[in-house]
Amino acid sequence: MEAVLRNRAAFVCRSCTRRFQQQLKRNYSSAAPRPDIYDVVCVGGGPAGLSLLTALRANPLTAHLRIALVEAQDLSKIKSWQLPPDKYSNRCSSLTPASALYLEKMGAWRHLNQDRVQPYQEMQVWDGVTGARVEFDWAGTEPAGGTTIAYMTENLNLTSGLLKRLDELGGVSTFDNARVEKISYGEETEEVDLREWPVVHLSSGNQLAARLLVGADGANSPVRSFAGIEARGWDYDRHGVVATVELEGEGWGGDHTKIAYQRFLPTGTIALLPMPGHYSTLVWSTTPKNASLLKSLSAKDFTAMVNAAFRLGTTDLEYMHTQTSGQDEEYSWRMEHTPVDYRAVPQTITGVQEGTVASFPLKLRHADTYTAERVALVGDAAHTIHPLAGQGLNQGQGDIQSLAKTIEYAVTHGQDIGVGMSLESYNAERYAANHVMLGVCDKLHKLYSYGSGPLVPLRSLGLNAFNALGPLKKFVMNQAAGNGIKVF
């Protein structure tokens, strides 16, 4: 054993494992198949998992790690994903400049189709009940870090870009179209003791032993269940309705100053986020009943409902949600009697892209911890957030940055990257930060879910005061853009 492994690099290298397995095969030819040994096994090839692996491969200090990626979908399809310029996927995310910068650092940003990435510079946020409003505009001042608040990108554009970068870097054993059959612990042999190493069993028969098993496998993370980590939280009894819509123009600010709009309604928030050209992506959180109604409407009526939701009063909207059809006419009639400051709301939506209206239930979940012995959770496996602030993906990117840094520190100090002690700083750094963000978004959702009562004037007073306080507003905008002092 020692003879075969002698003079190999510190971490398990490919040929090491191969020789080791040959050796084992010779010695234990009748025994069960031995697992393939990896330093990092990442379950889940979404934005979080792919970002982590790309970050590790792109960093010369961690590039020697032996890495495996396990993903249920066909990654070659995602990698070659493309859509015509007049079609946009309905699953989009906002990436803060900090997240974008990190993607750039790992060399992935330039692999995104930049024609499909839309930065926005301003935000209009208002209370649907009282009209109290915050205008996030830079008012002529340009901060050193730039005026971009966030970049809108289709999730598939991001994952496809990451896959291309990962392909360029190479060195990742990819198991896609793979189903995780079970995760167990390894065994002890004469030479090695893998009783604390998670072993991922794939339906293909492959067994992957992990020095560090990364759960990037989403809200229902099998890795989290394996590690016995509880995820707590609640369902909002709200669904997020998404769609790709077309507007009458490029937006009030033209192509150079794109504006995001968000209106708090008692049933949930409705947000319209700019995509390139005349396109925007809609995220409307509303009751499950309203969501199923919206999905059942014709394109014309759906469009009318979205326009109404940014313009009409809550009573009008309530009524229109009781109609099974005819919202288009209803909207035209009601608009005749509703004065609207048209520059304060998005340009009129003229159509919805076919097949893009969809919905998903909203919930808050937070894992009790992000790490266990030889296990780390990232992204949605660790936390699921209300989408009203568009922070879900950025939280995942924050996790990746922290975990990659933790792994780098462990590697350069000779620590075993899988042991709990090496992972402590990741959990310490990310848990509190994510918890604050989860809490803030949760409270915002709850604060604005009241249609009347004492909180309504108070929240409006707060919002108006906030809008009047220039420096505070600038501070928050810089925070959102990732330019300011790091608070979270």
Added chain:
Amino acid sequence: MRADPFEFPIPNREKSFGGNRKLYNRIPQGSHNTAQTLKMRPSIRSAALLRPPCRRAVAAVSQTPSTAFRLQPSPIQPSVSRNHSTSSVNATEISHFSALASSWWDPHGPSRPLHLMNPLRHDFIRTCLSSSVASPPYQNLNYLDVGCGGGIFAESAARLPTTASVTAIDPSPEILTIARAHAKRDPSLASKLSYVNASIETLPPRTVDVVTCFEVIEHVDYPSQFLDKLGEFVRPGGWLVMSTIARTWTSWFTTNLVAEDILGMVPKGTHDWNKYIHEHELAEYFRKDGKWGAPQKMGVVFVPGCGWKEVRGSEKIGNYFFGVQRVA
């Protein structure tokens, strides 16, 4: 484990441990006992801060500095010839540290401060190597870790891509059993790491790039002979890197009184304040024979809840690292 050139039976070790215990106890300064010169405690990695499993181990600890200082102006004075010595280990201390063996790798156990200190050892070694004068050793380094204990440092050194081999020695067979079993949990270690049940005097001569000796020297009765011996294993251009504690009121207060007597974070008998060594005493020792370059030092302070932090100048007060390059 593969056969190591260092691995060979150590004569009379069992016998000497079971023999006259008094012989192994601390010999007053100036008493020239030729048979027992270098008495290194076995697994001294636990030295900094440990839990109390073994009170019987050492009787005379936590002496107040006032008496101790008079008796022991400096533990480093060369006073004893070292002919005929077969082992530097002390039986009582074997039992002291062997009792800790099972909890050695418990990250929340008594060795936690050592686990936390370990990354700083690598930072310090890196500082030393980068300050090398001639033929700086950076790649394919061979390490000798003396008093390796459960292997906290030895394992980590073996994992570094810049390491070619680590030979780790400790006189306690119990602790080496733990160390070997733990190393088995990481398949990448077998090719680079070998444990040898030995003391420094029983090790066949050879030279390596880096000799490490962390939290050991403050447990040695005759440090100058011990250092003489360690120095022989450092190749010209290589480094001797160690860590210990300065003999000050502060260190007595923190390591003896607070850590051992009041908080019980550390097993009683882990520290003998009399054996603590000032960095200037070490510097003086290495200055005299002209074989060593100017020393590197780094003082560290344990901040509960935060771990170890480098504090400039604290090498004169408490725990510190000390490294010297062999120039001749």
